Amino acid sequence: MNQNKVRVRFAPSPTGYLHVGGLRTALYNYLFARKNNGVFILRIEDTDRNRYVEGAVENLIATLRWAGLDYDEGPHKGGDYGPYFQSERLEIYRKYAEQLLSEGTAYRCFCASERLEKMRKTQEKMKLSSKYDRTCLHLPESEIEKKLIDGDPYVIRMKIPENRIIKFYDIIRQDVEFSSELIDDQVLIKSDGYPTYHLANVVDDHLMKITHVIRGEEWLSSVPKHILLYEYFGWEVPNLAHLPLLLNPDKSKLSKRQGDVAVEDYKAKGYLKEALVNFVAFLGWNPGTTQELFDLNQLIEQFSLERVNKAGAVFNIEKLNWLNFEHLRKKTEAEVLNMLKDYLSQTEYKNLQLDDAYLLKVIEAMRARVTFIKDFVEKGKYFFEPPIIYDEEIVNKRWREETPEQLKRLSEFFSGLTNPTKEDYEVALHKTAQSLNIGNGKLIHAVRLAVSGVGGGPGLYDILNILGKDESIKRIENAINRIKL
Ligand code: GLU
Numbered sequence: 001m002n003q004n005k006v007r008v009r010f011a012p013s014p015t016g017y018l019h020v021g022g023l024r025t026a027l028y029n030y031l032f033a034r035k036n037n038g039v040f041i042l043r044i045e046d047t048d049r050n051r052y053v054e055g056a057v058e059n060l061i062a063t064l065r066w067a068g069l070d071y072d073e074g075p076h077k078g079g080d081y082g083p084y085f086q087s088e089r090l091e092i093y094r095k096y097a098e099q100l101l102s103e104g105t106a107y108r109c110f111c112a113s114e115r116l117e118k119m120r121k122t123q124e125k126m127k128l129s130s131k132y133d134r135t136c137l138h139l140p141e142s143e144i145e146k147k148l149i150d151g152d153p154y155v156i157r158m159k160i161p162e163n164r165i166i167k168f169y170d171i172i173r174q175d176v177e178f179s180s181e182l183i184d185d186q187v188l189i190k191s192d193g194y195p196t197y198h199l200a201n202v203v204d205d206h207l208m209k210i211t212h213v214i215r216g217e218e219w220l221s222s223v224p225k226h227i228l229l230y231e232y233f234g235w236e237v238p239n240l241a242h243l244p245l246l247l248n249p250d251k252s253k254l255s256k257r258q259g260d261v262a263v264e265d266y267k268a269k270g271y272l273k274e275a276l277v278n279f280v281a282f283l284g285w286n287p288g289t290t291q292e293l294f295d296l297n298q299l300i301e302q303f304s305l306e307r308v309n310k311a312g313a314v315f316n317i318e319k320l321n322w323l324n325f326e327h328l329r330k331k332t333e334a335e336v337l338n339m340l341k342d343y344l345s346q347t348e349y350k351n352l353q354l355d356d357a358y359l360l361k362v363i364e365a366m367r368a369r370v371t372f373i374k375d376f377v378e379k380g381k382y383f384f385e386p387p388i389i390y391d392e393e394i395v396n397k398r399w400r401e402e403t404p405e406q407l408k409r410l411s412e413f414f415s416g417l418t419n420p421t422k423e424d425y426e427v428a429l430h431k432t433a434q435s436l437n438i439g440n441g442k443l444i445h446a447v448r449l450a451v452s453g454v455g456g457g458p459g460l461y462d463i464l465n466i467l468g469k470d471e472s473i474k475r476i477e478n479a480i481n482r483i484k485l
Contacts, residue, residue: 004209005037005038005039006032006036006037006212007033007038007039007209007210008032008033008039008041008213008214009040009204009210010022010025010026010029010030010040010041010064010071011043011044011045011215012026012044012045012060013045013051013197014044014046014052014056014059014060015051016053016059017059017060017063017263018060018064018262018263019262019263020246020260020261020262020263020280021216021254021261022263023067023276024243024281024283024284025215025243026064026067026069027069028214028243028281028284028285028303028305028308030069031299031300031303032212032214033072035300035303035304038211039072040070040071040073041072041074041079041081041084042071042073042074042075042077042084043074043084043085043086043208044057044060044074044085044086045086046086047087047195047196048194048197059264061075061076063264063267066263067263067276067277068273081207086200086204087194090194090195092207093199093203094189094193094195096199097156097188099233100156100158100188100233101156103232104159105158106157106158106188106232107136107156107157107159107185108136108147108148109136110136110147110153111132116132119132129182130184131184131185132157132184134185137159153191155187155188155190155191157187157188158185158188158198158199158225158232159185160180160183160228161180162180162181163179163180164179164180165177165178165179166178166179166180166224166227168223168240169240170220170223170240170242171212171241171306171308172241172242172244172305172308172309173220173242173310176220176223178221178223178224180224180228183225186225198222198225198229199229202233202235205238206233206235210238211238212239212305213238213240213241214241214305215241216242217243217245219242220242223240241308243284243308244283244284244309245312245313246283246312246313246315247312247313247314247315249314251312251314266320270324270343270373270374271320271372272324272327272328274295274296275323275324275326275327275328276320277299278292278295278323279319279323282319283313284308284309284313285303285307285308286307286309287307288307292323293323293326293327324371324372325370325371328370328371329367333364336363337356337359337360337363340363340376343373343374343377344377349377349384349385352384354384358466361465362376362380362383362466363376365380365458365462365463366379366383366458379457380457380458381453382451382452382453382454382463382467386474387451387452387453388453389453390450391455394445394454394455395449395485398449398455399446399449399483399485400485403442406442407443407446407447407450407476407479407480408480409432409436410428410432410443410447410476411473411476411477413428413431413432414469414472414473415469415473420469421465422462422465425472429443447460447464447476448460448463449483450475450476450483451463451464451476451479
């Protein structure tokens, strides 16, 4: 392993949103840096001008910040190796491309795109791998001069050596090799003067002193080109680690079609950052123990690239939901209260002016039943408004002709209580059931339906205690008037 101080980078191309795969790459880089007292760099690879999306970078930075992955060097933060936007480094790439030109490891190609397209089609027909035919590699110097004077547009291509096996070691995939015969004379500088990914990436990784390149497996096939570039420049190749693909449960490549891929979508759906980070950490890595719940610090402690698998990682939303449930359970009441208030302020209940004491009681009663903050409202709607409709199935099951009469007796009993506690409701219900000569269950189910409109939820006496005596009585009376068999 490289003995220098660990320096890693997350190098997204800003396409508008952060993909969960991107979050995993960022997370693994972050964990590796923190674990090794290294430096985590954010570099924006924005050299594809066709893919420019307004606001994409800000959005990306905000999403990283939300996830808690702060970088040490990068946009808005600076550092000794900036600028950290590739679009601000064009001169640098140009200089290095010129160096390769003068050394003969790169050449200018003036071929028009129509010609290249035709060539590609012919190769396709003949079932050959698509490769530039090197017409311009053999252009005489005088012709090149003339074309330059005429201002003909050109690209700069790297010259790939023939018949070479390019070998490298990847921390996750171990020994890998590619034949140079399969590699095209890659364009390094496009006709608009912008570099391609390959040149910019290698130059920046070198100049920014990156010690470990940790990125998705889709970049593995680019490595041979990069190795050659390092060789042409006489630079040391950083350590490499290519992370396994993310797969849908049917083992196809994780795609937009089968669900959300943007981190923001998960955020908007109410997933906690702790759950998403914990989940994403396990997409390709495991600690080798049975521990599944991790916070960021525990991940830093236990993470290692050696424990990242080669096999594709299946994206299992059930697991994410379970993690959300568990991480939500770990929050303090005060934290949940804040989240709930924040959530309520975005709902139809924003003007209810419920006091904290009330909400805390709701939280206590519902905690064990919620996966998301929104569940407090969706599953416990009756804490925020009286039932408007009554679950038909439960009505059929629990409501009898004699029920209204029985509930009337109960509500009379309730009326006589002063400042009742949870236990007082219980005693009152038991006594009423006794005097009516019926089982407690009959009353419990009917009251639950009357006050909540549904059949499940926290303990009935908790619900009554939270709603309070007057509201409970009002709801029981409403139900008596409204539930018709
Ligand atoms: N810009 C590339 C991307 O969008 C970076 C790949 C790399 O890390 O080398 O993923």
